[in-house]
Amino acid sequence: MEHLLRNVEEVVTKEEFLNLRGGVAYLGFEPLWPIHVGWLVWAHKLAELREAGFDVVVLVATWHAWINDKGSLEELRSHGEKVKAVLDKIGKFKYVYGDEIAKDPRYWELVVKTAKETSLARVRRATPVMGRRTEEVELDFSKLLYPIMQVADIFYLGVDVAVGGMDQRRAHMLARDVAERLGFKKPVAIHTPIITSLSGTGRMEGTHRELDEVYAMYKMSKSKPQSAILVTDAEEEVRRKIWAAYCPPRETKFNPVFEIAAYLLIPYGGPLEVGGRRYEDAEALGKDYREGAVSPQALKEAVAAALAAMLTRLGAPRS
Ligand code: NAL
Numbered sequence: 001m002e003h004l005l006r007n008v009e010e011v012v013t014k015e016e017f018l019n020l021r022g023g024v025a026y027l028g029f030e031p032l033w034p035i036h037v038g039w040l041v042w043a044h045k046l047a048e049l050r051e052a053g054f055d056v057v058v059l060v061a062t063w064h065a066w067i068n069d070k071g072s073l074e075e076l077r078s079h080g081e082k083v084k085a086v087l088d089k090i091g092k093f094k095y096v097y098g099d100e101i102a103k104d105p106r107y108w109e110l111v112v113k114t115a116k117e118t119s120l121a122r123v124r125r126a127t128p129v130m131g132r133r134t135e136e137v138e139l140d141f142s143k144l145l146y147p148i149m150q151v152a153d154i155f156y157l158g159v160d161v162a163v164g165g166m167d168q169r170r171a172h173m174l175a176r177d178v179a180e181r182l183g184f185k186k187p188v189a190i191h192t193p194i195i196t197s198l199s200g201t202g203r204m205e206g207t208h209r210e211l212d213e214v215y216a217m218y219k220m221s222k223s224k225p226q227s228a229i230l231v232t233d234a235e236e237e238v239r240r241k242i243w244a245a246y247c248p249p250r251e252t253k254f255n256p257v258f259e260i261a262a263y264l265l266i267p268y269g270g271p272l273e274v275g276g277r278r279y280e281d282a283e284a285l286g287k288d289y290r291e292g293a294v295s296p297q298a299l300k301e302a303v304a305a306a307l308a309a310m311l312t313r314l315g316a317p318r319s
Pocket residue numbers: 026027028029030059061064129130131149150151153154162164168
């Protein structure tokens with residue numbers, strides 16, 4: 001169980017997690033194609049949970065993506081199939097589709113009960129879960145339903161562990177509060193690190209957690225292809241993007257190239273060779289990078305090669 005908390009940014013609460021004996025681990029995603037490499041961070045965490053005996057259920061959140069202006073339900077279902085083909089190479093998960101769940105009247109009962117326990121202000125503060133600013137959530141009324149639906153999904157499936165990137169924490173914290181008030185099963189939340197946009201964040205002071213509302217705007221984003229390495233990028237494209245990426249010397253925080261190494265390549269791709277030294281843990285690489293013993297050029301070289309190799313092993317169609 002301790003091993004499952006490696007490469008996790010936050011667990012709420014650790015004590016509750018360590019008391020679990022298996023159960024349902026759950027994650028939802030808005031289906032879009034192509035996906036970026038940040039998705040592989042949570043996908044590998046789900047695979048570890050599954051190997052540890054959890055039932056892993058993945059929600060292909062078609063309705064949520066539709067509300068969030070990502071395409072027609074038909075297009076979204078087809079993106080979902082492509083994403084599933086990639087996830088199938090990482091782990092064996094069970095899938096549920098948002099548009100199937102929405103056919104069950106019991107689901108809508110949970111949506112209304114959840115809404116009854118939630119203030120408008122709290123819904124507005126939950127907008128990072130949809131990758132939007134607070135103002136944008138009021139573009140149409142359905143967007144205000146999104147966070148409530150996300151919480152109702154968790155209750156509907158009787159989730160023991162809600163897994164997601166740090167950008168999903170406001171939905172999970174809401175689910176925990178509402179669960180307490182309604183006497184529903186209270187999910188443990190596991191939040192994986194987010195990879196910063198390849199163009200960086202500009203100056204930001206504070207921890208990822210304090211900054212989650214703004215930070216959600218600076219993540220790798222599927223709707224901004226230049227901000228991210230896509231799983232479909234060919235080797236030259238990976239090299240070109242990493243070469244152009246924001247990678248300040250001696251600075252590991254909000255450094256997307258370092259984060260790809262620390263959160264993805266080292267934990268799930270094996271030891272990383274940088275400038276003649278083998279790194280088996282991200283701490284050691286971070287220390288050497290901050291001390292200037294590893295240059296941005298050396299880091300970029302190593303990350304581009306290892307990431308391209310990881311994508312080749314993953315076998316998604318490359319462009
Ligand atoms: C994540 C999303 C949608 C519904 C969910 C229901 C339960 C747990 C997690 C869920 C998608 C997520 C995204 N908000 O931004 O892709």
